[in-house]
Amino acid sequence: MNGxxxxxxxxxxxxPEEVVAAARAAxxxxxxxxxxxxxxxxxxxxxxxxxxxxxVAAFVLAGGLVGGAGGYLLQYWAAVxxxxxxxxxxxxxSWPSFIPVTFELTVLIGSLFAVASFMLLNGLPRPHxxxxxxxxxxxxxxxxxxxxxxxxxxLFDEAxxxxxxxxxxxxxxxxxxx
Amino acid sequence: MTRFLQAxxxxxxxxLLISLGCLGxxxxxxxxxxxxxxxxxxxxxxxxxxxxxxxxLFLPIAVGLGRIFPWAPAExxxxxxxxxxxxxxxxxxxxxxLWLAWxxxxxxxxxxxxxxxxxxxxxxxxxxxxxxxxxxxxxPQAHSTIFGLIVIAGAGLxxxxxxxxxxxxxxxxxxxxxxxxxxxxxxxxxxxxxxxLWAYTEFSQWLIIWxxxxxxxxxxxxxxxxxxWEIPGYFVIAFGFFAPFFALLFRDVKRRAAxxxxxxxxxxxxxxxxxxxxxxxxxxxQAPSPDWRDLLAFVSVGAVWSASYLRAAGPAIRSREKTx
Numbered sequence: 115m116n117g118x119x120x121x122x123x124x125x126x127x128x129x130p131e132e133v134v135a136a137a138r139a140a141x142x143x144x145x146x147x148x149x150x151x152x153x154x155x156x157x158x159x160x161x162x163x164x165x166x167x168x169x170v171a172a173f174v175l176a177g178g179l180v181g182g183a184g185g186y187l188l189q190y191w192a193a194v195x196x197x198x199x200x201x202x203x204x205x206x207x208s209w210p211s212f213i214p215v216t217f218e219l220t221v222l223i224g225s226l227f228a229v230a231s232f233m234l235l236n237g238l239p240r241p242h243x244x245x246x247x248x249x250x251x252x253x254x255x256x257x258x259x260x261x262x263x264x265x266x267x268x269l270f271d272e273a274x275x276x277x278x279x280x281x282x283x284x285x286x287x288x289x290x291x292x
Numbered sequence: 293m294t295r296f297l298q299a300x301x302x303x304x305x306x307x308l309l310i311s312l313g314c315l316g317x318x319x320x321x322x323x324x325x326x327x328x329x330x331x332x333x334x335x336x337x338x339x340x341x342x343x344x345x346x347x348x349l350f351l352p353i354a355v356g357l358g359r360i361f362p363w364a365p366a367e368x369x370x371x372x373x374x375x376x377x378x379x380x381x382x383x384x385x386x387x388x389x390l391w392l393a394w395x396x397x398x399x400x401x402x403x404x405x406x407x408x409x410x411x412x413x414x415x416x417x418x419x420x421x422x423x424x425x426x427x428x429x430x431x432p433q434a435h436s437t438i439f440g441l442i443v444i445a446g447a448g449l450x451x452x453x454x455x456x457x458x459x460x461x462x463x464x465x466x467x468x469x470x471x472x473x474x475x476x477x478x479x480x481x482x483x484x485x486x487x488x489l490w491a492y493t494e495f496s497q498w499l500i501i502w503x504x505x506x507x508x509x510x511x512x513x514x515x516x517x518x519x520x521w522e523i524p525g526y527f528v529i530a531f532g533f534f535a536p537f538f539a540l541l542f543r544d545v546k547r548r549a550a551x552x553x554x555x556x557x558x559x560x561x562x563x564x565x566x567x568x569x570x571x572x573x574x575x576x577x578q579a580p581s582p583d584w585r586d587l588l589a590f591v592s593v594g595a596v597w598s599a600s601y602l603r604a605a606g607p608a609i610r611s612r613e614k615t616x
Contacts, residue, residue: 157470202505210502213495 121244121292122264123275124251125284130156133259136282137162140263143278147267151245151254170231177227178220185219186212248288258285265292297356299589302571304353305426306450306564306590307597308346309443313451314339315389316415316444318396322408328478334608335455342600343393347386349593353426354379362574363432373429381425388418419444427567430574434512438497445490450563452486457556462609463549473547480546483556484537491533515577516569524569524580532562564590 127133133150134157140148141164148163150156193199194206201208233239245251245262254260261284263275272289279287318336321329329336358364363373392415395407407414420440428439456479468476501509516525536559545551572580 204505210499213499 119292120265120272121290122262122266122270123272123279124245124248124288124290125261125263125279125282126250126253126286126288127259127261127284130159130259132282132284133261134159134162136261136279136284139282140261140278144269145263145267145275147264147270149262149264151251151260151262153255153257153259156259168235170228170235173231174224174228178224180227181223182216182220184223185216188219189215244290244292248290250286250288262290293356294359295583296585296589297352297360298572298575299583299586300352300356300593301360301426301430302568302586303589303593304346304349305571306567307342307593309447309563309567310450310454310597311339311342311346312389312415312419313447313449314455315343315393315396316412316419316448317451317455319392319408319411319415322396323412326478327475328482331475331479332455332459335458335605336451337397338458338601338603338605338608339451339454340393340397341604342597343389345596345600347390349596350382350386354382361429361432363429370432373432378425381421385418385422388414416440416444419447427571430571431512431515433508435509436497436501436512438493438500442490442493442497445486445493446563446566449483449486449490450560452483453556453559453563456480456483457553457560458605458609460549460553460556464553466549468547468549476549476552477543477546480540480552480555483552483559484540487533487536487540487559491537515573519578520580521569521573524565528562528566528569531558532566 125136127136130152133152137148137150137159141162146164150159150163152159189212190207193208193212198206200206245260250258251260261279261282263270263279265272269275276287276289314336317332318340321333321336353360357375357378361373361378363370364375364378392407392411396411420443423440423443427443428434428436459479460476463472463476498513501513504510515521536555539545539551539555545555568586
């Protein structure tokens, strides 16, 4: 429009139920690259925009396994291979005393993986997003509920998407400049 | 008769710990608040209401303690382990618990106010000393400073599993709303926390005694890790900890009432085996000797406990089933 490329369309709603209904309608109409912005967590909204089951859990499992195996092997290497020391006649491979460190490293590496994968999968840190250009968007952190259709969606053509969003009876539809 | 009393002690401790756990969790709720507490409040209150009946059921142990505890008939009187002092302490524990129950009962209802922190301190002391008197002293040589904490964590686990079972069972065939699923998720997570706390304390005791390797300490585990007693021990480790631990990591388990209720029932069942493995080897160090009187004692104490519990919890359970 006017020679300016559009990053997407933003629709503003007054009530949380409206944005959930709008997100369901958009997902039902075939849009997949959509997002929603609300001042507080709104129930069913993430399901409505087709939010996938994320793979953070898989990353945490992998981190936990790495940490646990690493912690155990570290102690095994130190106590059995590198510097075997007879402590009160106990076997070098005294696995019960390896358990606490194994457990702690499982938790440590697992939680580091949790934070790292959460950031990575969310594309964070991300200092800027096109929707910030729209002045009305400021109220997303106060009292308005927004649905955002990305122009990158294969179904997206600006006129069609705009009339689709208008049909959902929003307070306003804004074109977000790229 | 001796064999029945030994079985009775195990069964009594099993059921009593559920009641005591409910009392402790109700006071904990006073300190923390939270929607999980509101959800299980009727079950907590019902568990607390079983305490007067459980106090009466202690009488067979008080009368028959000469046949149960190896230190009781001893001519040489110990300062701590002797009959009059033992009975005096038991009376004191029940005074503390019943007083706390009376004070904490409103906290188990809708109004989370009650003895809270001070009550928990008293409760912890009473449960710790009671666990030493009634469980650890079956082997008078044994001593462990973490034993009370193991029993406290176990009581919390028993009570939490019982409450979760009570709350989830009526919901098992219902389509759950979002907030209901979230509460179930909380219940599952807290059960996981109790499970880990209990396993952590159990492992700590074992690790410390294993590392110390002192003759007067390892006798406790030597009786419990050999001659057939290792089988219930391994079973408890596998099905009392690892199986429910991994199951509770999955959100699908925590968000389905039927799955959570089944899991809670399994945890409760293994709790009995755990206490059997804790107490009974003191009497039968040479080999496990399961007996019909174990079952008889379990069922008879359980019948009194369940009757008292369900009378208090029944209306709340039925009202939940009806809203389906």
